[in-house]
Amino acid sequence: MKKVIFYSVTIIISLLFTSCLKKDDKKDLAETKKYEKLENAKWIIGSWGNTTKEGVLSETWSQLNDSTLSGKTAFITGKDTLFTETIEIIQINDSLLYNTKVSNQNEGRTVSFKASTLTENQIVFENSKHDFPQKITYNKISSDSLVAKISGKKDGKEASEEYPMRKNKH
Template identity: 35%
Template sequence: MKRIYLFRNTTLLMLAVSCNTQPTAESKNVYAPILKRAQWILGSWTQTVDEAVTTENWTKLSDSVFAGESFTVVRGDTVFYESVTFSQKVKDAFYNVSLRNEKPPAPVSFQLTSQDDSMLVFENKKHDYPTKISYRKITQDSIFAEISGLVNGTEKKQGFPLKRLPALK
């Protein structure tokens, strides 16, 4: 009888230990720091140049996806609009851009190539223009976005100094 109890207890212990599996890197999302380090981009940002008001809004959809939109309004008309996702897939992150009037809608993907606590750099060398998109945190209330790449063999850059809009209550 002692052998049966010993066998049963040993079997139950082995079963309990084998069922207590450790989470994998994907289930623990150990790569979450990619987006976590970029939370400074969340919120609403704006730039006004002459009559053009450009606004960029970023929200956190989940631990692995930020959603953004950027639009420019001139005298009440929206002259530019794009939607963006900044998403993390295991240890890689991507900036996917879709333009509103593009037919058929085909998002362009830029891979995160560099990041620190105040800078994000995304690149897609196969895209015509831009091939690089970057964001730099200047202060808590100021960022600088830039697009760049070659146009007819010449390096072109366009910068967007953006100020944080106050949060709506």
């Protein structure tokens, strides 16, 4: 009789322990962070570019991890690289940030812009305290075409530059 009680108690404790683990596992899955804002920006992933008489502009985006997209921009004329930039689009809590480090600018420091608009076809990042630009906009024209635009005040006047790009076929 003692053996039956012992085995019964052991089975009941095992079942309780197992059921608790399953509830905790479900709870952990529910608590997994969701990066919905970053998900809405993933259309930018890929290799983009444009060739003009001034040179070749290229911008490449990839997913670094659950919360971060990583980008690199270069502008090349002939054999000279005139401009390079490393970028991260990162979601922290409910904010989507565009962190950029431009070669030979801002004393090598990263400048951060916060998303003010995020739709399926447009992302706008703003930093009113930055010298120029104060606004960076990506407009999705089609699945293989976008226009990047920088804008704001420059020397006290409104200024902007647009960079149309096509997705490279690899």
